[in-house]
Amino acid sequence: MNNSSKPTVTIARGDGIGPEIMDATLAILDAAGADFKKEFVEIGEASYLSGNSSGISAEAWKAIRDNKLFLKAPITTPQGGGYKSLNVTLRKTLGLFANIRPCISYAPFVRTKHPEMDVVIVRENEEDLYAGIEHQQTDEVVQCLKLITRPGTERIVRYAFEFAKMHGRKKVTCFTKDNIMKHTDGLFHKIFKEIGEEYPEIEKENMIIDIGAARLADTPEMFDVVVMPNLYGDVVSDIAAQISGSVGLAGSSNIGESFAMFEAIHGSAPTIAGKNIANPSGLLKAAEMLLEHIGQGEVAQKIKNAWAVTIEDGIHTEDIFVAGKSRELVGTKEFAEAVIARLGQKPERLPEAKPVEQIKIEIPKYARVQRKKEYKGVDLFVHWSGSNPDELAEKLHALEGEHKLSMITNRGVKVWPNGFEETFCTDHWRCRFERVGQETESRQDIAVMMARAITQDIDIIKTENLFDFDGVRGYSLGQGQ
Ligand code: NAD
Numbered sequence: 001m002n003n004s005s006k007p008t009v010t011i012a013r014g015d016g017i018g019p020e021i022m023d024a025t026l027a028i029l030d031a032a033g034a035d036f037k038k039e040f041v042e043i044g045e046a047s048y049l050s051g052n053s054s055g056i057s058a059e060a061w062k063a064i065r066d067n068k069l070f071l072k073a074p075i076t077t078p079q080g081g082g083y084k085s086l087n088v089t090l091r092k093t094l095g096l097f098a099n100i101r102p103c104i105s106y107a108p109f110v111r112t113k114h115p116e117m118d119v120v121i122v123r124e125n126e127e128d129l130y131a132g133i134e135h136q137q138t139d140e141v142v143q144c145l146k147l148i149t150r151p152g153t154e155r156i157v158r159y160a161f162e163f164a165k166m167h168g169r170k171k172v173t174c175f176t177k178d179n180i181m182k183h184t185d186g187l188f189h190k191i192f193k194e195i196g197e198e199y200p201e202i203e204k205e206n207m208i209i210d211i212g213a214a215r216l217a218d219t220p221e222m223f224d225v226v227v228m229p230n231l232y233g234d235v236v237s238d239i240a241a242q243i244s245g246s247v248g249l250a251g252s253s254n255i256g257e258s259f260a261m262f263e264a265i266h267g268s269a270p271t272i273a274g275k276n277i278a279n280p281s282g283l284l285k286a287a288e289m290l291l292e293h294i295g296q297g298e299v300a301q302k303i304k305n306a307w308a309v310t311i312e313d314g315i316h317t318e319d320i321f322v323a324g325k326s327r328e329l330v331g332t333k334e335f336a337e338a339v340i341a342r343l344g345q346k347p348e349r350l351p352e353a354k355p356v357e358q359i360k361i362e363i364p365k366y367a368r369v370q371r372k373k374e375y376k377g378v379d380l381f382v383h384w385s386g387s388n389p390d391e392l393a394e395k396l397h398a399l400e401g402e403h404k405l406s407m408i409t410n411r412g413v414k415v416w417p418n419g420f421e422e423t424f425c426t427d428h429w430r431c432r433f434e435r436v437g438q439e440t441e442s443r444q445d446i447a448v449m450m451a452r453a454i455t456q457d458i459d460i461i462k463t464e465n466l467f468d469f470d471g472v473r474g475y476s477l478g479q480g481q
Pocket residue numbers: 017021073074075076077078087248263264265266267268269270271272277278279280281282319
C-alpha cells in the first residue's frame with residue numbers, strides 16, 4: 001500500500017471478455033463509493049506475445065508489488081509455445097497461500113439442483129503436489145513429491161477458522177485422505193484439530209476426501225466452510241462452483257501475508273468477447289471480497305444487496321437467462337447499470353448481506369520446534385529390471401554392514417521377505433535397510449553402501465533416510481509389512 005491511507009489497487013483488464021466485465025465492475029464500485037486509487041497494468045496475451053514467457057512485464061510486476069492489492073480480469077494463455085501459467089506464477093511469487101471460493105446458489109432466480117447451497121472452499125494454494133518436484137526415476141516410473149508443511153498448514157487452517165469467525169459461519173470441515181497418507185494428510189488433519197481448539201464457538205468436522213466430496217456434490221447444504229490441501233481444493237472447488245449452478249457468478253480471492261489478488265473463477269471466454277453479453281458478476285463478487293479485505297465491508301454490503309435485487313428482479317445476462325422466468329435479457333453494460341440503479345435497495349427473497357469486519361489474521365510467528373531426531377535406517381530406491389525379489393535381495397545382502405536389509409517393496413507393497421508372486425512389479429524397488437549397530441551414528445555407512453552398490457552394479461536412483469521424531473516413527477511401513 002502507498003503511504004497515504006487510501007489504498008491503491010493494481011487493476012488488469014485482461015483478455016477476451018476481461019475488459020468488458022472489468023469496466024462493468026469498476027462502474028459499480030465507483031457508483032457504490034468504493035474508495036481506492038487504481039493503477040492499470042497490462043498482463044496476459046499481449047504480454048506473452050511480446051516476448052514475456054510468463055505473461056507479465058517488469059512494470060506490471062512493480063505495480064503489483066508496490067500496491068499489494070490486485071484485481072485481475074481473466075487472461076488468455078496462448079496455446080503451445082511453452083508459455084507458463086501466469087496464475088501459478090503470481091500465486092507462488094507473491095506467497096498467496098489461501099484461495100477462497102464462495103460457492104453460493106441463488107435459487108429460485110438462477111437455475112440449480114442445490115437451492116440451499118452456501119459453501120466456502122478454502123484451498124491451500126502453494127504446497128502439496130503443486131510444489132512441482134517431479135522426477136523420472138526408472139524406465140517405468142516417474143515420481144511427484146507431495147510436500148505438506150507445518151507452517152503452511154497452520155496458516156491455511158487458521159485462515160479458514162478466522163474467515164468462518166468473521167463471516168458468522170458455524171462450521172469448518174477438513175477434507176484429507178489421512179487413512180492412506182498418514183504422514184502428509186495426517187499432519188494436515190492433526191493441525192486442523194490443534195488449531196480448531198482455539199475456536200470453541202465453531203463446529204469442527206473432518207472427512208475423508210472421497211466421501212466428503214461425494215457428500216458435497218450430493219448435499220452441499222450440510223457444509224459451511226471447507227478447508228483442504230491444494231490438489232483436493234483445486235478439484236473440489238470447481239465441482240462446488242459448478243453444482244451451485246453459477247460458475248459465471250463466482251469470485252475468488254488469493255490471500256498472502258502481504259499481498260492479495262481477487263478474480264472471477266472463470267476464464268476469458270474468447271468466443272463471446274467484445275459482444276457485450278458476458279456476465280460481470282464473477283469479477284464483481286471478487287471485487288466485493290477485495291472491499292471486505294481492505295475494510296470497506298459496508299460498500300461491499302451495499303453492492304451485494306443491489307446485485308441480489310437485480311437478480312431477484314429477473315434482470316439477467318444470457319448465461320443465466322431463462323425465458324418465462326427471467327424478466328429482461330440484458331448485456332454486460334446494462335446489467336451493471338441495473339445494479340447501480342438498485343444501490344441502496346435490499347433483496348426480498350435472497351438473503352440480505354451483512355457487513356463484514358475486515359479480516360485481520362494474526363498468524364503467530366512460526367516458532368520452529370527442534371525435535372529429537374533419531375536415525376533408524378535408510379530406504380535405497382533401486383532401478384532393477386529383474387522380476388524375482390529374492391534375486392534382488394540376494395544382491396542387496398552384499399551391501400550390508402551396519403545396516404541389514406529388512407524389506408523390499410514395489411509400488412509400496414511388500415514383495416520381500418515372503419512376498420506373493422501375484423503382486424505386479426515394476427523396475428522401481430524400495431529397499432529398506434535398518435540400522436543394526438546402536439553404538440555408532442551409522443549414517444556414514446550409507447556412503448559405504450553406495451560405494452559397494454557401484455561395484456556390485458546395483459543402480460541406486462535415490463536414498464531416503466528414516467528417522468523417528470520425539471520417539472514417533474516418521475516414515476510409513478510397507479503395505480503388507
Ligand atoms: P472459460 O471460463 O473462459 O469459458 C468456459 C465457458 O463459460 C464458455 O462457454 C464461456 O463462454 C462461458 N463463460 C465464462 N465466463 C463467462 C461469463 N462471465 N459470462 C458468460 N459466459 C461465460 O474457460 P475456457 O474456455 O476453458 O478458457 C478460455 C481462456 O481463459 C483460456 O485461454 C484459459 O487459459 C483462460 N483462463 C483464464 C483464467 C484466469 O485468468 N483466471 C481461468 C481459467 C481459464
